[in-house]
Amino acid sequence: MSFDIFNPQVSTVAKGLEGKVITLVGSNSLGKTKQATRMNKPFYLGFEKGIRAIAGIPFLPINKWSDFKKINKQLTDPKTLDKAKEIYQTIIFDEVYTSALYCQDYLCKKHGVETIGEGKDGFGLWKEYETEYWSEIDKLLGTGYTLVFISHVEETKEGKHIPKGDKRSIKPIIDNSDVVAYLQSNGVDEEGKVIKSSAWFAETDKWFARSRFDYIDTYLEEFTAENLEKVLADAIEKQEKAEGVKAVSFAEQKESYTSEELSYEELMEEIKDIGIKLNEADRLEELQDIVEKHLGVGKKVTECKKSQVQVMSIILDDLKELLTATE
Template identity: 65%
Template sequence: MTTPTFDIFNPQISVVAKGLEGKVITVYGSNNLGKTKQASRMKKPLYLPLEKGLNAIAGIPFMAINNWSDFKKVNKQLQKNADKAKEVYQTIIVDSLDAFAKYATRYVCNRYGVERLKEGNEGFGLWTEYATEVWEEVDKLISIGFTVIFIAHAEEDKEGKKSPKGDKRTLAPIIDNSDIVVYLQSNGVDEDNNVIKSSGYLAETDEYFARSRFDYIDTYIEEYTAENLENAITVAIERQEQAEGIEAVTYEEQKESQASEELNYEKLMAEIKSVGGQLHKADKLDEIQEIADKYIEKGAKITDCTKNQVEIMAVILDELKDLLADIEE
């Protein structure tokens, strides 16, 4: 895949992807509403239980997650073997966000040798480290191209409005990246005392939080099932194609359209040396050092940058190019 260079006069054009590939969905509600059962009925699932949600469901591939390091290991394997994993799995299910936050908290506390987050960093707390840890792992998982379903319980605020339960620092990267947030509501039992399937709500009201990025989606699923959820998304995209005269693309095409310039250490260093050489010949050593001093340790050489500093190198290279362009004008 060829990644584009930054040029505000040649922008990328946003596109919509068909199907569920790459979609992020959060489903929440009280117990026994079918959250886990219907998620496990999605196509080619891999279930990551952080609580005992599979006790009454058989035949579902799963990886037991008993701590944050287990989650990181699975996430790393999915990243490292993405092509092979996507042949086997299409849907990754994380259940539930309550335990997700607790495991992440314990991991960060153990990493920094404290009992509670507020005790770390000499009393200033480890909230930033905790939020960063969660964000990085969530970002890795949702960037591979699976349909990712996060399952949460519901909680009420002081006014009685329902929303996904969990630590706000954990919820933020998940809810903000969710294409759909579904609130499930019980329909009770029928006259024979058989459980009636729950209903799903996909638009916010005064009673509960829910949402969808898709303007043309049905905001109510009377009988919440895996098939009905997938159909609602599929139909919404088809309606958008017809209403807006667009053509939906594959997930890979969408991902390519959203790619930015790849930051490759060797390539960046070669360009820095090339541009730097030209500036050296133009007797611009002082200007080169001024640029270096802005972004790295004062007095250090740009060529001493490490592979962990590729973003800084990219900014430095951009300034070196501007300096060279001014000379050549």
């Protein structure tokens, strides 16, 4: 696709759980992992050992950050993505705080320091940690899996319950979540059996929760995998009726967010063709001015590397404009 503000894409809402990002927040023994594993075709990323009492769930052991990187590559690599998605639909990331500690340990060992704050000659490895953590999470986003992030809870000075973790790990996950559900215990019944937890999808002065869906019921009395899927489906259906829109498939929604494909070979060929035409029109000096504006004095497009396709595409647009003005 090419960009044209006079022929824009129109935003859509996708039905179903495909491509949705869900974060479950709460203390232990609320059913976060149990219910997540009951969702469609699960694969468990266990930074914690939350499935020791749950049988039949596909997983690979994660005891260090490099374990996760290797698994994540197979889950997200374009060469293996379709095959992986035939087997798995729900990727369960359990849990955020522990995964962040693994990432920090990975970088400490890489740089030979004890703590994340000691690297880079005392300036700390914070930026590298932020980049490393986000780059792996970003690979999962947009793949079409249903992503379920599980987060423990911590209490602020004001007594509010929020997802546990530093801003470099928990914030990008929260910011990209379609739903952040805060789970609340309901204790036990008269026979001493655990009553299923409830879920909240709106923030209060007592806890953090949120949803991108304006029409979602903010309270789910019984938190189960089926009820979670239903409350999201109902929210989208209500939006369709209230706003007169039609929900689309995840594939259709993803297509509308796809940027133009930039081929190094095609860009180079087109730039050369336009260059020949501009030379014939005696506009070679203006052509060079455009190239040097973007690449630097004395630089040539033919010297560009494949990593420079973005700037090549901008140069091509400017050259096209110059050629149009010449004709």
